[in-house]
Amino acid sequence: MTRIVKVETFLVPPRWLFVRIETAGGIVGWGEATCEGRSETVRTAVEQLSEVLIGADALRIEDHWQVMSKGSFYRGGPILASAVSGLDQALWDIAGKHFNTPVHQLLGGHVRDRIRAYGWVGGDEPGEVAESIQAQLDVGLTAVKMNASGRMSLVASVAEIDGVVRRVAAAREVLGEHRDVAVDFHGRFTLANARRVAPLLEPYRPFFLEEPVVPENTHLLREFTRSTTTPVATGERLYSRQEFLPALQAGIAVAQPDLSHAGGITEVRKIAALAEVYDVQLAPHCPLGPLALAACLQVGFATPNYLIQEQSIGIHYNQGAEVLDYVLDKGPLKFVDGHFERLLGPGLGIDIDERAVRDADKRGHAWRGPVWRHADGSFAEW
Template identity: 60%
Template sequence: MKIVRIETFLVPPRWLFLRVETDDGVVGWGEPIVEGRAETVATAIDELSGLLIGADPRPIEDHWQVLAKGGFYRGGPVLSSALAGIDQALWDIKGRYLGVPVHELLGGPVRDKARVYRWIGGASGAELAEAGLRAVAEGYDAVKYNATEQLRHIDSPAVVRGVVERLTALREAVGWGVDIAVDLHGRFSVAMARRVLPLLEPLLPMFVEEPVLPEFSRDLAPVAAGTAVPLAVGERLYSRWDFRDVLPTGIAVAQPDLCHAGGISEVRRIAAMAEAHDVALAPHCPLGPIALAASLQIDFATPNFLIQEQSLGIHAPEDNDLLAYLADPGCFRFAEGHVARPTGPGLGIEIDEAAVRRAAADGHRWRNQIWRHRDGSFAEW
């Protein structure tokens, strides 16, 4: 078996899909993407493809080592994301070749179903409460929302109270039987995190995500020590070496992204490192169907898995959603806040290749917003 073709597809709303074909007709799919830098990642894959064309796809670990380290310069979001998509596709090929799901190749399943949460939005407490009740009516028992828009380094008491009041309204609406995750999106300074997080403790959030920017990871220890709220970090960490210094700081949840952090191979290692620090795994995944499928393969083989992010309903109704590129959308049927263990070979999904090629004919040029404070200075998005 040899790799004969590698293709990438820019597909709406903001994704990049990867197709790897072998000479005996086995095809694997991956989702390498840095949101807003899809074209750059596609170029990186094209540069790496010379190491793969004509090679046997099955020695995945050897390919991972060469792709990650063979260019001398290594790491960072672009290279790690390109590697992640390739790694996903190679695991997909191997599972299909052997006729088993990837999680069987990782030691077999440790659970029958995986818990998922639903993103909700709302600018006010009332809007959040309404969205939370809709999610509960859909069967979810866990939701996540963005805590606030842009913040100054140390913001006003009114802003602080607004953060607390929105979570209070949501908690009062959905009750204590629903878990609530709060995404700070790196918008808090260390000082703001230490001020606000203790005020959220009575509302018992499941976790607070990315309380500070990744470049301030060394300051997570005092943040964690100053609050009983569980901290979750990792969507902008790209390797086990990035997590090495973060895991001992007192965080509760590691959130590597299967599309950014070196794929299935590397996230499997990060999960094991996290387990040794009594840290749970909750893969970051506001992305497409291949990303979710890869994440679920990890979830079902990982003892310290907590909950899975997924993007159903996160995009505007007019945009292509999580199910648009699947031949059988039923593989992501959520019931009572869980998804069943995938049993199909490889990543466990069938991509509608014709739909992908049609969408790629239009492509996309998605970019994140640029925010500014009232004084005109840059604000974290």
Template identity: 60%
Template sequence: MKITGIETFLVAPRWLFLKISTDEGLVGWGEPVVEGRAETVRAAVHELSELVLGQDPLRIEDHWQVLRRSGFYRGGPVLSSALSGYDQALWDIAGKARNCPVHELLGGPVRDRVRVYSWVGGDRPDGIFEAVTRQVEAGYTAVKMNVAGPLTAIDTPAQANAALDRARQAREALGPHGDLAIDFHGRTSPAMARRLVRMLEEVQPMFVEEPVLPELQGNALASVVQASTVPVAVGERLYSRWEVKPALDAGVAVLQPDPSHAGGISELRRIGALAEIYGASIAPHCPLGPIALAASLQIAFATPNFLIQEQSLRLHYNTGGELLDYLLDTTPFDFVDGHARRPLGPGLGIEIDETAVRRAAETGHSWRNPVWRHEDGSLAEW
């Protein structure tokens, strides 16, 4: 079997899909994208195509090594995301060639269902109690919210107390048996993060996410970990096992590698194994489309130290397109009691509606993340 074609599709709301065709009629789908830089990743995907066209798609590890290491300059969000899409699509082909789901090729399932969580509150969180109540009524047992909007390096007591109040509302709606994750989104300085994580201890978050910027790993991240008993999670902006190791050394409890950014299924498996050495869990980052989520779930079912899965159904960024819009059969993402069932279909376990994809790609998108500024006019972290 040989790879004969590489196609990419920009589809709403902010995604990029990759289709790999073969001379035996099998196709694989991947999702290589950096949110806000989809066109840039698309260019990288097509630049890399010369390395795989005409090759055997089943040599997945060899392709991973060549796509990552054959260039003198390597890694980073763009190249790692392009690699991720290829890796997902090649695993999809491998499962279809053997008529089994990818998790069977990864050693078989270690669990019967996978817990998922839902987002509430938006970028500037509000209406938290009502939003969480709706998710609880929909069957979810865990939610995630942003801690706040823009924050200064050392913000006011009013801002800190407002963040705590929103977390209290979420805890009230969830009750003692639900789980609350709180995303700092890298908006907080180490000093402000240390203050907030101690304040948030009373609501017992499942974890706080990205309390400091990823470039502030090491002592800054370790100081936040040591400031309270709240588990700390990082990883959505780390792109390889080499980049997550300092976070593990700093003592984080949860790694959140993204299957569309951190090297695909192959590298997330390795990151999961590395985390296991440290007694840490993985909770793959995935506010993206159906292909990325399908890849995440395949990993989740085969990874012993998996914790919980992010997913983007009705996410506040999903305007003009939704997770289910590009599937022929949406049942793989029918969540029951806040859990995904084990996918049994071959490959990634989903059927892409290629007609819908091509129709959406005629319009495409040019999504960019917002640019925030503080009251004094200086740039704020989004």
């Protein structure tokens, strides 16, 4: 009855890719395989991977993960890992529904009753900081994350450096002493710029500094972590335990795997266990949809070293649809005193509005990230 009979994908606004797996017994599992700006490519990858799933037992999750991730001679990368992630989430959703229990119960049971959430507040432009933060406080959140800057020169000017400090100072003024601001360098900084700016931010006590260098320069992370007392976070563009290992060895304090990019629930649980060995906390990247968020929370409720959860309710990327538009009961994903309460429903713990998803897929989307350039016309990191 748990034999897989159908795998479907849905490209839904604003920029998400949902996966639906159905069993012979009529159990339906949902997952999210979104890869921002490349979801159409991931859709093709999901269709290829479905060849190894159709006719198989949905409950053999670990074996499916192994075959999907390693069954081809060429492995890894965001496209394959995102496809595996969405399918893996859907398989865990099926397992929870089959046993009539939340996924976190299958992962060993809950270690906490609620998970703190933070919201994204921009920060590219100084004028938007205070107003954006206040809007997040008004919905009950106690932590926010902001970009440190917009486009950054390879060797930053005095004005650029001072602009970063002014933005973070403005955030601290609004938040006071009992709420937190994380500062995202977003891979826009060279190592030299990051090392110059980090000490200047220490008086404002950032919650963490995120992605100070691009992921292909993980070998430079140790130089940065040694230059600041502020906790350092990275990982949204790392896709496996093996890719996280050098970052952990470099002294990061917060690991940020994305449940829709880093192999789904199966792999992120293993990343969390590896991070625990290095006294590193988990704060998964999730500016995505309701399924990615629910998958994160299921892992979080069963993971001891889970710090906080990013979420995208109300984020500026969500044009044309919102996180809660595709769920039938919005209650489980509502904020309670800046937290998500433990999800109690079976599987991922949310019920997808299938009609809304199918209708949205007819519209589809072709979301792309912006391409930035420096003043001389050369490529700039976004």
